[in-house]
Amino acid sequence: EENFLSLDDILMSQEKLPGRAESALPRLAVLLGQGAGSAESVPEGSKLEIPLWLAKGLHDSKRRIISVELPKIYKEAWRTVFNADANVVDLHKMGPYYYGFGSQLLNFENPENPEIAQTILQATGGGSVLPISDSVCFLQTFIARFRRIMDSSQNAYNEDTSALVARLDELERALFQVGQKGLNDFQCWEKGQASQITASSLVQNYGKRKLAEVDG
Amino acid sequence: GDLGPFNPGLPVEVPVWLAINLKQRQKCRLIPPEWMDVGKLEEIRDQERKEDTFTPMPSPYYMELTKLLLNYASDNIPRADEIRTLVKDTWDTRMAKLRLSADSFVRQQEVHAKLDNLTLMEINSAGTFLTQALDHMYKLRTNLQPGESSHSQDF
Numbered sequence: 001e002e003n004f005l006s007l008d009d010i011l012m013s014q015e016k017l018p019g020r021a022e023s024a025l026p027r028l029a030v031l032l033g034q035g036a037g038s039a040e041s042v043p044e045g046s047k048l049e050i051p052l053w054l055a056k057g058l059h060d061s062k063r064r065i066i067s068v069e070l071p072k073i074y075k076e077a078w079r080t081v082f083n084a085d086a087n088v089v090d091l092h093k094m095g096p097y098y099y100g101f102g103s104q105l106l107n108f109e110n111p112e113n114p115e116i117a118q119t120i121l122q123a124t125g126g127g128s129v130l131p132i133s134d135s136v137c138f139l140q141t142f143i144a145r146f147r148r149i150m151d152s153s154q155n156a157y158n159e160d161t162s163a164l165v166a167r168l169d170e171l172e173r174a175l176f177q178v179g180q181k182g183l184n185d186f187q188c189w190e191k192g193q194a195s196q197i198t199a200s201s202l203v204q205n206y207g208k209r210k211l212a213e214v215d216g
Numbered sequence: 217g218d219l220g221p222f223n224p225g226l227p228v229e230v231p232v233w234l235a236i237n238l239k240q241r242q243k244c245r246l247i248p249p250e251w252m253d254v255g256k257l258e259e260i261r262d263q264e265r266k267e268d269t270f271t272p273m274p275s276p277y278y279m280e281l282t283k284l285l286l287n288y289a290s291d292n293i294p295r296a297d298e299i300r301t302l303v304k305d306t307w308d309t310r311m312a313k314l315r316l317s318a319d320s321f322v323r324q325q326e327v328h329a330k331l332d333n334l335t336l337m338e339i340n341s342a343g344t345f346l347t348q349a350l351d352h353m354y355k356l357r358t359n360l361q362p363g364e365s366s367h368s369q370d371f
Contacts, residue, residue, distance in 0.1 A: 143325070
């Protein structure tokens with residue numbers, strides 16, 4: 001699940017989610033970005049944009065405080081685009097944490113009742129639960145884009161990769177960097193740099209090695 | 217271990233590190249391994265291109281040996297440049313095959329794959345990426361079953 005200490009996960013859970021206040025929230029207007037006065041309350045039924053971590057905390061099983069709806073990117077219309085050709089989509093623009101955020105959304109409705117869980121598994125899709133087809137969609141999207149990521153990360157040596165990476169979401173970017181590192185390490189070995197002793201970058205930054213410049 | 221005796225003019229088998237060291241001190245001449253020959257390497261390269269599976273390589277360290285010998289003892293190896301090109305070609309073909317098989321592995325969501333005749337160098341070059349990608353896939357796949365544990369707190 002989410003790693004508490006992972007910076008990526010923390011940033012990811014800051015992403016906003018559209019929702020609706022189910023009941024009046026006294027004096028929380030400023031907190032939720034709705035009003036200027038400190039005593040204002042959020043009336044029932046008003047639309048809110050809240051970050052994921054807040055939504056998770058407020059969304060208890062009684063469902064009386066907040067209800068959330070899926071961001072557009074995870075809805076039916078976009079799913080057909082993904083099924084058509086997942087490589088085309090600019091995942092970074094869609095929310096830089098497409099996979100992580102989507103996985104969290106899946107876990108949103110935590111039913112108390114195991115039978116409900118079973119029904120969800122059989123894809124009834126009630127309320128704001130993501131039906132089974134969405135989780136399959138993530139996997140398929142990932143698989144479809146995997147090849148492109150692998151090929152581009154293994155073949156772009158010393159080139160400017162910003163164009164390639166621009167359309168990947170954070171998870172894919174991390175994967176890309178792993179691939180690049182593998183490639184760079186190999187090239188380094190091949191050039192024979194692996195057995196040369198080089199000054200560590202930390203030490204160079206200390207500025208202690210200025211003897212050469214001091215003379216003269 | 218014990219090595220020698222070293223008599224001038226007589227070929228002797230030594231570990232690679234010693235051979236390189238002696239060569240650098242100009243005390244010996246290296247004899248290339250019998251597979252490091254243009255004809256043999258051409259055969260291997262063609263077979264690699266033809267087959268879908270990986271051909272067994274003459275030595276599990278062919279990349280490392282080639283690099284060392286060609287860097288330090290290229291004057292002792294006939295047609296060194298051609299050999300370098302041939303080995304590089306074979307390496308490229310094998311890596312491409314590895315990637316292709318990784319891609320089909322991921323697409324079909326297999327759980328188990330067996331790859332024969334790969335050398336460590338190849339595995340390490342492609343391995344980290346593949347294992348990380350598979351980790352992510354696993355996480356995405358386990359999302360298909362919503363958790364039984366509830367995270368909510370009661371107020």
